[in-house]
Amino acid sequence: QKEVEQDPGPLSVPEGAIVSLNCTYSNSAFQYFMWYRQYSRKGPELLMYTYSSGNKEDGRFTAQVDKSSKYISLFIRDSQPSDSATYLCAMLRWVGGSEKLVFGKGTKLTVNP
Amino acid sequence: GAVVSQHPSWVICKSGTSVKIECRSLDFQATTMFWYRQFPKQSLMLMATSNEGSKATYEQGVEKDKFLINHASLTLSTLTVTSAHPEDSSFYICSAPVGGTDTQYFGPGTRLTVL
Numbered sequence: 712q713k714e715v716e717q718d719p720g721p722l723s724v725p726e727g728a729i730v731s732l733n734c735t736y737s738n739s740a741f742q743y744f745m746w747y748r749q750y751s752r753k754g755p756e757l758l759m760y761t762y763s764s765g766n767k768e769d770g771r772f773t774a775q776v777d778k779s780s781k782y783i784s785l786f787i788r789d790s791q792p793s794d795s796a797t798y799l800c801a802m803l804r805w806v807g808g809s810e811k812l813v814f815g816k817g818t819k820l821t822v823n824p
Numbered sequence: 825g826a827v828v829s830q831h832p833s834w835v836i837c838k839s840g841t842s843v844k845i846e847c848r849s850l851d852f853q854a855t856t857m858f859w860y861r862q863f864p865k866q867s868l869m870l871m872a873t874s875n876e877g878s879k880a881t882y883e884q885g886v887e888k889d890k891f892l893i894n895h896a897s898l899t900l901s902t903l904t905v906t907s908a909h910p911e912d913s914s915f916y917i918c919s920a921p922v923g924g925t926d927t928q929y930f931g932p933g934t935r936l937t938v939l
Contacts, residue, residue: 717867719865745927747930752915752933752935753932753933754828754830754917754919754930754931754932754933755868755917755930756930757927757928757929757930760927799867799868809856809873809881810856810921811870812858812870812919812928813870814867814868814869815867816866816867817867
């Protein structure tokens with residue numbers, strides 16, 4: 712079983728739709744949870760970062776963490792064509808005093824105008 | 825947010841040659857930097873942790889003699905792919921955590937194509 716599971720999609724939605732992206736994980740040692748957005752042939756860009764169960768909102772983006780279910784989500788409201796990208800969940804734990812970030816495979820999102 | 829740069833952005837080389845990729849933190853100091861590799865339609869896989877002033881820590885399965893890492897200063901880490909082969913063709917991305925936080929900021933990546 713992989714440490715982090717993410718449905719690669721692809722996911723295609725009309726402009727204005729609410730998008731829901733999800734990841735599950737198996738390792739309880741993960742303490743920090745991130746969502747990155749990656750455009751084609753570019754490095755990942757940090758979108759959201761949280762460390763506790765519950766919701767965190769930033770503009771049109773809401774990150775949700777449920778540690779009891781080992782499940783995290785990213786919601787995008789009023790989606791725009793510019794949101795079209797691959798969204799990667801990432802989780803951080805420490806190994807021997809050094810931090811290690813483990814990524815999901817990424818979900819490719821297309822928002823159609 | 826913090827800025828991390830990489831150079832070059834794209835490199836094509838012949839099989840058997842060595843390629844050096846630079847990773848710089850532009851507006852902050854980074855005692856630690858991370859090197860990732862990403863194959864098409866795959867996720868980022870951590871290759872190694874670069875530590876300023878000490879040896880890099882490599883992930884299991886990554887050849888330290890093939891992927892040489894040098895953390896020359898608090899703002900620069902280099903990854904040298906020695907005797908590159910076509911199977912080394914990939915997207916190499918570095919990241920650095922901003923001091924006092926646990927968030928990593930990523931560089932724009934370097935696309936390596938080995939012919």
